[in-house]
Amino acid sequence: MLTGKMPGFTKNQTETKMSDTIVIAGAGHAAGQAVVSLRQGGFSGRIVMIGDEPYLPYQRPPLSKKFLAGDLELERLHIRQERFYAEHDIDVRLATRVEEIDRPKQMVLLSDGDRLSYDRLLLAIGSHVRKLDTAGSELEGVHYLRTIDDVLGIRASFKLDAELIVIGAGYIGLEVAAVAVSRGLRVTVLEVADRVMNRVVAPEVSSFFERVHREAGVDIRCNRDPGGILVGDQHVRAVRSPDGAELPADLVVIGVGILPTVDIAVSAGLECDNGIVVDEFCRTGDAHILAIGDCTNHPNQLLGRRLRLESVHNAQEQAKTAAATLLGKLSPYAQIPWFWSDQYDLKLQIVGISTGYDRVVLRGDPSSRSFAAFYMRGDLLIAVDAINKAREFMLSKKLIASGARIDPEILADTEIPFKDLASAALS
Ligand code: FAD
Numbered sequence: 001m002l003t004g005k006m007p008g009f010t011k012n013q014t015e016t017k018m019s020d021t022i023v024i025a026g027a028g029h030a031a032g033q034a035v036v037s038l039r040q041g042g043f044s045g046r047i048v049m050i051g052d053e054p055y056l057p058y059q060r061p062p063l064s065k066k067f068l069a070g071d072l073e074l075e076r077l078h079i080r081q082e083r084f085y086a087e088h089d090i091d092v093r094l095a096t097r098v099e100e101i102d103r104p105k106q107m108v109l110l111s112d113g114d115r116l117s118y119d120r121l122l123l124a125i126g127s128h129v130r131k132l133d134t135a136g137s138e139l140e141g142v143h144y145l146r147t148i149d150d151v152l153g154i155r156a157s158f159k160l161d162a163e164l165i166v167i168g169a170g171y172i173g174l175e176v177a178a179v180a181v182s183r184g185l186r187v188t189v190l191e192v193a194d195r196v197m198n199r200v201v202a203p204e205v206s207s208f209f210e211r212v213h214r215e216a217g218v219d220i221r222c223n224r225d226p227g228g229i230l231v232g233d234q235h236v237r238a239v240r241s242p243d244g245a246e247l248p249a250d251l252v253v254i255g256v257g258i259l260p261t262v263d264i265a266v267s268a269g270l271e272c273d274n275g276i277v278v279d280e281f282c283r284t285g286d287a288h289i290l291a292i293g294d295c296t297n298h299p300n301q302l303l304g305r306r307l308r309l310e311s312v313h314n315a316q317e318q319a320k321t322a323a324a325t326l327l328g329k330l331s332p333y334a335q336i337p338w339f340w341s342d343q344y345d346l347k348l349q350i351v352g353i354s355t356g357y358d359r360v361v362l363r364g365d366p367s368s369r370s371f372a373a374f375y376m377r378g379d380l381l382i383a384v385d386a387i388n389k390a391r392e393f394m395l396s397k398k399l400i401a402s403g404a405r406i407d408p409e410i411l412a413d414t415e416i417p418f419k420d421l422a423s424a425a426l427s
Contacts, residue, residue, distance in 0.1 A: 016326045020045045020119035023108055025098040025264065027051025029059065030293030030315035031124035032079035037323035039088045047090045048116060050108070052097040055148055056082060061312060063151050064175040065342045069183065070155065074148065098125075101268035106288055120326055123265060123276060123284075123291040124319070127258040127310060132167065136230025142252045145172055154253060160184040162250040165239045167228075169196035169220065171341040173255035174209065177218045178343040188247055189213070190224040190239070200350065202360045205373050205385050209343065212369075216344060258310055260295045273297055275308040280332035282322035290325060292318035301334045302401060303353060311339045336401045338393075345369065349393040352383030352400045361411045363418065364389065372396075379405040381425075395422040402426060 016022065022038065024031045027049050035047055051057070058077040066072040075081075085092045097111035101121065108116050129144040131137065143154050154176075162185050166173045169191035181187045189196070195206035196213075210220050224241060230252060231238040238246040260275040270284050271277040275297030282290045282298070293315040297308045314337060321333040338351040346369060357375035364371030370388040374381060374396075381404055386393035395418065399406070404425040410416065 016043065016045065016120050016328070018044050021117065022047050022120045022122060022326065023116055023118035024049040024122045024124055025101075025108065026124035026126055026293075026295075027053065027055075027057050027092065027094065028124060028126045028293065028315070029057060029079065029312055030126070030319045031122070032057025033316045033319035034122055034124060034292065034323055035085070035088070035090050036080065037320045038326065039090075041323050041327045041329075043323075043327060045119075048093065049085075049090060050093045050096050050098050050110060050116075052095065052111070053147060053149075054095040056080070056085070056092065056094070058148065059312070060146070061340075063148065064145055064172045065179065067148075068145075068151050068155065068176065069179045077148065098264055101264055101289070103268055103286060103289075119288065121289045122322060122326075123289065123295060124293050124315075125261040125264065125295045127260050127294040129254075130257040130259050132254050132256055134229060136232060136236065137254075139230055139232045139236040140234055141232070141236040141250065142230055142254065144254050145176065146258070154251070157251045158183055158185060159250070161186060163248045164188070164251045164253065165190060165247055165249045166253050166255065167239075168255040168257070169193075169222070170199070170255055170257065171197065171339075173253070174213065174343055175341060176253050176255065177213060178216065181213075181217050182344070185251075186219075187217070188219040188221065190228065190241075190247075191220070191222045192225055194222050196220065196222070200354070201385050202354070202357075202373055202375065204360060204362060204366075205387075208366045208371075208387070209346075209348075212344060212346065258294070260297075260308060262295060265291070265295075280321075280334070281325040281330050282318055282333065283325060290322045292322045298333060300337075301332065302336055307337075307353070309337055311337060313338050336397055338397065346387055347390075349386045349390070350383065351386075351393060351397050352381075354383035354385075357382055359408055361408050363392070363411070363414055374408075374411055376406075376408050376411075379407055381406055381411075392418055395419065398422070399425055 057079045098108045100109040129146050164180050164185045164187045166177050166189045169189050177187045229240045238248050240246045262272040265276045276291040278291050278296050278298050280299050299306050317335045324331045341348045354375040359376045361374040372386040372389045372392040375383040384396040406425050
């Protein structure tokens with residue numbers, strides 16, 4: 001099911017009346033954008049936003065970047081300040097969980113015992129970290145990184161010369177490594193695959209980042225079983241690999257992926273399959289319930305497939321789509337995914353989905369710390385990793401969205417300026 005119109009919908013069923021109550025489960029990035037878009041779109045009814053964290057909606061990307069480094073105040077993470085919610089009459093309930101959805105009664109049950117009726121329910125419950133199933137993972141000094149509180153815990157142990165073991169060389173693990181080594185910790189990264197960021201970037205890009213990290217003093221060890229045992233009494237002391245060798249550790253940060261949060265949707269009988277299944281208007285199979293952000297499995301017409309994304313851009317854009325749906329202005333979600341990662345002085349910007357590429361064309365010289373990798377399927381450009389190449393990133397968004405075809409030989413010719421090449425392909 002690609003566009004997968006949910007059964008039994010009519011326009012009237014998703015259009016919200018101004019006297020209606022919209023309840024939002026979750027108070028993360030997608031929820032934070034949804035309330036803004038609903039009020040900007042003219043919805044004057046009641047909005048209740050319920051989040052289980054004790055914070056107003058905040059941006060997570062700085063958690064493994066500037067906030068971890070201590071270069072950003074907590075208040076600066078918030079998407080909107082407290083007064084915004086008061087001024088726009090949004091009832092925000094923090095440190096409160098939606099425990100259950102009673103679909104027949106159109107009601108949610110909250111962890112504080114309250115029950116709330118809804119006309120429309122918007123699920124913006126995000127994702128959660130995948131836990132490593134290993135002995136010792138409950139020891140003090142072993143951390144995951146998803147929330148403000150996680151970072152406050154990690155930062156408290158950031159001490160000069162402390163031994164940090166990062167398990168998992170995805171974006172978050174590598175961002176943590178970059179910040180930590182810059183703060184004077186001794187950092188080792190253990191990765192089960194044969195190269196870093198192997199799920200998302202080409203080997204050429206992995207090699208570049210491995211080199212940069214090693215030059216900065218990070219000990220990157222690939223082909224290492226991250227399921228090693230964490231050793232210690234109360235506090236972690238070492239990570240033991242399957243061959244019995246022990247690496248000393250004062251602190252362990254685990255970044256081995258995330259999983260969509262679907263618990264309350266599953267219990268309520270909504271269709272879930274690697275995320276809450278929604279259509280291109282963010283509607284679930286229940287005419288009164290929509291879902292947005294990391295928790296969704298959604299269709300993307302531009303890519304011709306369903307997917308689940310873990311990105312701010314997707315959370316924001318789906319929030320806008322859902323708000324439009326609720327306001328009766330159906331507008332299908334169609335966005336080319338993009339993402340970024342900051343490591344040292346490098347801004348990696350990724351646009352498109354590289355799965356299924358048959359050739360990578362590099363432009364620029366990795367030794368100059370500024371280049372781009374173009375992923376091609378035949379002469380179709382499907383994704384780009386731009387490293388300190390903002391222009392290539394911006395133009396590539398347009399190229400991929402328009403289904404541009406470029407001869408890979410011409411693309412590889414760095415004598416031709418990229419903007420000329422892009423304008424020719426777009427014309
Ligand atoms: P979330 O932000 O996860 O919000 C969901 C909220 O709902 C959470 O607070 C959760 O606790 C709450 N919740 C769950 N269940 C319930 C319930 N039953 N009742 C009440 N509340 C509930 N993306 C990028 O594009 N670029 C980056 O550089 C980048 N860096 C990142 C770095 C880190 C460290 C992390 C953790 C994420 C990063 N991301 C990045 C991903 C991005 O932050 C997420 O894609 C985005 O936050 C998704 O928004 P969301 O609202 O769907 O989910």
